[in-house]
Amino acid sequence: xxxxxxxxxxxxxxxxxxxxxxxxxxxxxxxxxxxxxxxxxxxxxxxxxxxxxxxxxxxxxxxxxxxxxxxxxxxxxxxxxxxxxxxxxxxxxxxxxxxxxxxxxxxxxxxxxxxxxxxxxxxxxxxxxxxxxxxxxxxxxxxxxxxxxxxxxxxxxxxxxxxxxxxxxxxxxxxxxxxxxxxxxxxxxxxxxxxxxxxxxxxx
Numbered sequence: 441x442x443x444x445x446x447x448x449x450x451x452x453x454x455x456x457x458x459x460x461x462x463x464x465x466x467x468x469x470x471x472x473x474x475x476x477x478x479x480x481x482x483x484x485x486x487x488x489x490x491x492x493x494x495x496x497x498x499x500x501x502x503x504x505x506x507x508x509x510x511x512x513x514x515x516x517x518x519x520x521x522x523x524x525x526x527x528x529x530x531x532x533x534x535x536x537x538x539x540x541x542x543x544x545x546x547x548x549x550x551x552x553x554x555x556x557x558x559x560x561x562x563x564x565x566x567x568x569x570x571x572x573x574x575x576x577x578x579x580x581x582x583x584x585x586x587x588x589x590x591x592x593x594x595x596x597x598x599x600x601x602x603x604x605x606x607x608x609x610x611x612x613x614x615x616x617x618x619x620x621x622x623x624x625x626x627x628x629x630x631x632x633x634x635x636x637x638x639x640x641x642x643x644x
Contacts (some may be wrong), residue, residue, distance in 0.1 A: 461613030463499045463530050465517050469541045469558065471640050480552075487584055491591065501530065504593045515627055521545065599641045600634070608634055 465471040474493070481489045487510075494501045501509065513523035522545055529541030563569050594604045612630050615621045 450621065465537075467499065468533060468536060471533065471537055472540050472544040475529075475541045476548050479521075479545045479549045488586065489522065490521055494528065500532075503591065507591060507594050511627075511631065514623070515631070560640060599638050605634075617621055 478489060479494045481493075490510075491506060495503055495506050509524055509527050512522065513520045513527065516523045522542060524592065525541040525545040526538040528538070531537070533540065560569075579638035592609065595602060595609070608630055612626055615626045615630075616623065624630050
């Protein structure tokens with residue numbers, strides 16, 4: 441008689457390796473061109489574009505990871521999206537990835553901005569140009585508002601209950617849009633409050 445075959449077992453660590461099976465940049469070149477394409481779409485509405493590309497299309501980040509990384513990027517000095525590119529590139533390829541993602545984010549837009557700066561100096565006072573820029577600002581505001589509504593869905597998975605997270609979010613919007621308080625103090629105050637409450641909630 442043949443010895444019985446061992447029964448199949450489930451690897452207990454399979455759930456731990458699930459994030460590794462998620463889509464990720466195939467190479468440094470993929471990372472560079474992805475952030476270049478992202479940057480070329482991001483004039484005036486960078487938050488909406490970044491969220492759509494990294495979370496919905498590429499799926500390199502989950503909605504929760506994007507919120508966490510974006511919050512850290514806002515606190516750090518420098519442009520938010522540049523900070524985020526460093527974090528995403530470093531997550532997948534270390535220092536080389538961070539520098540590659542940053543280069544992709546800055547190279548092509550730098551050339552375009554220089555060209556647009558020259559053109560704006562020459563034609564900026566033209567009525568059609570002024571009207572076009574106002575229209576672009578309105579579209580950008582709509583894109584950012586729509587992205588905010590998408591990101592608000594992540595509050596359902598937050599450790600804190602909605603009766604706490606929703607008022608904190610609304611208060612942050614009022615401080616920025618109505619009171620025009622500096623973003624640093626809003627992040628320090630409301631962000632610090634959220635961190636303390638979440639830590640107390642998760643503490644054993």
